[in-house]
Amino acid sequence: MALAFPFGIDSRGRSREVYDDVHIRDMIEQVLFTVPGERVNRPDFGCGLLQLAFAPNNDALAAAVQMTVQGSLQQWLGELIEVEAVQVESLDARLSVTVQYIVRRDRERQLARFSRGLA
Template sequence: MSLAFPFRIDARGRSAEVFGDDHIRDMIEQVLFTVPGERVNRPDFGCGLLQLTFAPNNDALSAAVQMTVQGALQQWLGELIEVEAVTVQCDDATLNVTVQYITRMDRDRQLARYAKELA
């Protein structure tokens, strides 16, 4: 059992909780959308994905973003997941990220999709 991300209150009036795969998805989201330097006690946490959204869209940037995201996920969540593929697309004012991974505990293949409004 872990606290839900983003933090919220559940129907019982308590801190919302998540379990298993939902917790892993929450942790992936935190790594993806946390800017390095944002966390006080972990200044290198995150991958800086949001900082790259307004850079020119080309193949080189796309490859760099994919490697940066995959490296950050391996660094911070490598004990829990094995990253197979990362896809990052920017559509108008929305950043779409798809992460395909295998959970190390039960070897289940998972696909997580995240969308972040940029405006």
């Protein structure tokens, strides 16, 4: 069990906890949507995905975003997961990211989808 993200209080008045698989998914979300420089004690944490959302949409940018996301996930979570595939789509004012990964602890394959409004 690990602390939930975002932090919250459960019905017993204690810190809310989640199972390890949910915690790993939460950590992936933090890496994806944290802008480098946003965290005081870890200024290089994150991947800058949201900064790239307003760049012109073309194949070169899509490839660069996928490589950036995959590299950041490997850097920050490489001891926990093995990233197999990343797909990033920007439609209107929404950014969608799909990450396929294997949890190293039990070799279980997972698929996680994340979405953020840009407006």
